[in-house]
Amino acid sequence: VADPGLERLSLNMWTTRRWSLPEAVDGCLRAGIPGIGLWREKVAETGLESAARLVAGSGLTVTSLCRGGFFTDATTDNRRAVDEAAALGAQALVLVTGGLPSGRTDLPAARRTVTTGIAELAPYAAERGVRLAIEPLHPMFCADRSVVSTLGQALDIADEVTAETGRDNVGVCLDTYHVWWDPQVLAQIDRAGPRIYAFQVCDFLMPITADPLLGRGHVGDGVAGIPALARAVAATGYRGLVEVEIFNADVWATPGDQTLVTMAERHRAHLAGII
């Protein structure tokens, strides 16, 4: 049961990275936060069956499972990720698509590999009731993590996969940290419509940190202009939760319960009236 004003809030477990899955579930229940975004590593620590039982018994909404993808790396077992998403009742399996193959610079080829990989995975996922959410990552991660860099590009891939497979279970995971700078972002959110399967918020801190992965902050601490993005997402009719996913060494060093207090404060201050 959610606390008043927190009905749409979800904790992505990487925000409280030091917590195990049972600790994160308990933390959400204590804080009146009704949703949780899971990570496969954390699920594996607990064991898939135990995790699925625990989450189902908690009444929390599983807003996402992070993550499948990395299509340019043949060792990734994406069917297993789909099976886990199905077992956990996750609203979406988030796909981080992978970067350039080592030593290569043929970006168009890497992008074709991604589309092919998603098209191969989509029917398998559809048959198990799993939605695939392509997550565009900030262009600074293009070479090493995601050759999908914009929301428009993610939607183009979703369109292509749907045309090829006849399945409509491919959409996007929208993370404010990654997309705020995009001159096309509001138009592409509108285009996405019901294909926004997950909405993650975290702010973009300045200056950029030495490890660019960790320059994420609580809503309101950075430059991403999150309320305007949330308003656009709400205007599409999005009815899902708002998942807070923060990679930040200081946040990770903070006790989890305190992080959830901050998350709740920021949600009420910046987003509760909007989405």
Add this chain to the structure above:
Amino acid sequence: VADPGLERLSLNMWTTRRWSLPEAVDGCLRAGIPGIGLWREKVAETGLESAARLVAGSGLTVTSLCRGGFFTDATTDNRRAVDEAAALGAQALVLVTGGLPSGRTDLPAARRTVTTGIAELAPYAAERGVRLAIEPLHPMFCADRSVVSTLGQALDIADEVTAETGRDNVGVCLDTYHVWWDPQVLAQIDRAGPRIYAFQVCDFLMPITADPLLGRGHVGDGVAGIPALARAVAATGYRGLVEVEIFNADVWATPGDQTLVTMAERHRAHLAGII
């Protein structure tokens, strides 16, 4: 007079940052590099009139003057930058548009300020025969340096300014470091056509450096896939030079003449047959 294979090569002076303008001019002449991109700071050190005489007497093509812009900062004197570009015979004045005003997150508003500022400047520049080259910067610089983040956005602004002012002296400066990741870049290069007023090359190094401004390398050292971009630029009919602009602490610590040798080697190896 250019050395064989270097007919299209230009040195952006910030690549040999420790050189004064007279030293950079001499360096280019020694190395058989026929073009130079100037910086206002370096021109000011020499004095505008002396610099203009020196450059004109050298026979070098002035491929750009860096830089005007920063429209969100009212202290920037862009008319003076235009006057300098005219005096120096620069083929374009490069505009770096500026980031978000301090403490603000209204990105659409900042972008409108940029378009307004360029529209105010364009007639003044046109009357002095100066072309304005909007330079999109990598999205990681959106907050602090350039709210113009993609080539498509820069061309949209150029279109808008031309429609408003009736002047056709607004185009783009295309820097491979900033645009290589963009899924639309090849289509937008084609769209740009004759509006590519400056073409700068430098590679995108991985991993991203602690100071993200300095993660630039010689052509071939990174992931930007520069030859494919150069091929697209050549296909537009671009007849200008290819300016090497590298911000990198190791390159700056290298003797200038050695840097020019490396530039020439890389140009011959990767670009001379293409553009």
